Amino acid sequence: MRALIRFGKRDRLRFISHLDLQRFFQRAVNRTGLPVAWSQGFNPHPVMSFGSALALGWTSEYEVIDIKLSAPMGRRRTEDAVRAALPEDLPVLEARMVDDKHPAPMALVRMSDYRITLGGADAQRVYDQVPAFLERERVMAVKKTKSGEKEIDIRPLALALEKTDGGLYARLMLTEQNTLKPDLLVKALADMAGVGVPETRIHRLMLLGADAAGDIRPLMEL
């Protein structure tokens, strides 16, 4: 049996790296008192995985951790135990028990929703580029990869983009082959506006995947 836990990462803890967070969770699951399954081998560790890494500095209300249990546990008890083992700035928001055959969340993720908030004098000019961005067929941007820089068309990777009261709402592709990170989107909009990249705050609203019928649904509901 496995527990899928959705948790948030609030402002104060947004500078924990993904690697540090993974280490942190190794100890946190020990604190839960849950019957956590351990890996075999030379260096045994609790079996768990994350839905998607969150970049340093971003906040979220949709982080998913998948914890394997060695004995059946109720959803409510699992949720409470994990909540008690986390600090208040990593709030537990939802829990779901799935069987061992359920695909790993990481393999299901297709896209992510973000709220992007810009600051500084140029913010409005960047926001104003949204209609132009949506009208364009292609928007070329330089993506940094491990092997160097690569120019790609980001327009098809932005599935939705709109100006809201709080900033921008964006739905962006997030798969191994095709990913658009919100900071690259902001860079592209700033380039279109002819201004420097404004101060940017990024908040993940949701991770999404496709169900058997191909419909896009929140990760926790797949």
Add this chain to the structure above:
Amino acid sequence: MTLSDRIEKLFMSVQKPVRYMGGEFNAVMKDPEDVAVRYAFLFPDTYEVGMSHLGMKILYHAINARDDAWCERVFSPWVDMADLMRQNGIPLFTLESRTPVREFDLLGVTLQYEMSFTNILEALDLAGIPLRREDRVDGPFVICGGPCAFNPEPLAPFVDLIALGDGEVETGQTIDMYRKWKASGLPREAYLRMCAGIPGIYVPSLYDVSYNDDGTVRAVTPKPGSGAPEVVMKAMVPKLDEAVYPDKLIVPYGEIVHNRIMLEIFRGCTRGCRFCQAGMIYRPVRERSMDHLMAMAEKLVAATGYDEISLMSLSSGDYSCLPELARAMVEKFAARRVRIALPSQRIDNVLTDTLKETQKVKKTALTLAPEAGTQRLRDVINKGVTEADLIRSVTDAFDQGWSAVKLYFMLGLPTETDEDVLGIADLAAKVRRCYFSIPKERRAPGLRITVSASVFVPKNDTPFQWAPQLDYDSVVRRQRLLKQALNQIKGVDFKYHAPDVSYIEAVFARGDRRLGAALERAWRLGCRFDGWSDQFRYDLWLKAFEECGLDPDFYANRPRSEDEVFPWDHLDCGVTKQYLLSEWHKAQRAECTRDCRKGCTGCGMKRYEGACV
């Protein structure tokens, strides 16, 4: 924009922002409105170092156990952060509430190492607190404790109070006194005079220091009418089972130096190694009971989720029922995959069955500290260990599947000759032969022998406080000699450092009040994080001494006469000067002193109520 927002703006521009972030699991949050005293506790080194320190965890817990006080943590910002804070006008802040340190009532500072002294000045400056005590009209009182507090004289111009000895009780007393002072409405200096009556508290500003023509100290005496005692006795907690100990520990997000549960099994050491300051100043030996330790371990494992418990003390092999304790711990926690680690293993006391037990969970490297290469020199330093002990422990360990051994030595010990230096290489060669004496099918592959040789620093409150530090050129020559000898032995890795840091450390370990000027000058020239080899600036230190007209050799390399008054003579560490002197004489005759568990050796500790009963 709030201070918190301004701090976070810097996080994307610094290494390891997690150092400054706070918000860890088990960090204590309180409402400032609910407490009478706000206490900032500074560890003057990085977060990773400070968060690994047991003393800070104990005092953090002890203060926060009070309803009337809130203790928050502060660490030295690394140089990148410190520079950005200055550029952006951000004052030094605490991790818990991100409040400027200058707004606190008390600022506790732990003195673990002489080479962190410049970081204290850096912290005061970043906090916006005037460096020198007499320039402060408000802001927190600065209270320093820890091992270096037994010679705090170089820091005297910058601090208000020095707390000697165990901090569990005296820290609370300084807080009580603060509340009393605050209610009294008396001027700032009154708090210092009030604290001078607390056991273990030394108030440097209430003492006058006079000097002889040759530069040595003539006397340190309480100012007339100050009411300060002529000699300050250290604070001592007689029963550790009754002392406060954390039942929760903060669990950091990033990796730190020692990221595990630390369980102090006893305090003090009875061995009497003559170079060792800790072995003198932490006396007497006080053990925690096994029941108490088991209960503490249970609570801490549940509260932290750590998978390792380290049994801490100066010499864990000396715990009176170590095999029982180790076995009980392993039995209790093995199923939960919690490892039990025994640091500071002594080569005469590594119990084979304990090794087996701890190995059941996970392997660690065998670390041994013979300290010196020949029996004669080991007798001089009273390291009651023979070559046969070492050979037996190492052979046992290799036989049980260990393949990595670390050997720690010191160079420049009093009376050391080239023969003693070459004895280190000889010992390493013998350890290597032990490994090959085990049949190939039984021993673990991949032998690794690491020989580390540090430079001996004579410390105050030890029998070697009269000894000169070996001069720079001689240290370098002996290091080279040892390196050449070790090069002849296959598979041995030799670790050593330039003697410059140890030299400055030696200056401050036995320094006097006049050195405060050099310390301040060095900091103004840019010295900070002197314990970090990539930051240490020997040239600036030498410049600072020169500009202040002080000769560092006077402090580090001068043999002291037996009747010399030391700058720390008015601070009683428990062991008497007379005892230390008799040990110094015995050292010169290469005569050993027994472990005082086998019979009192008269160190002076019995003058303290509740000690050695």
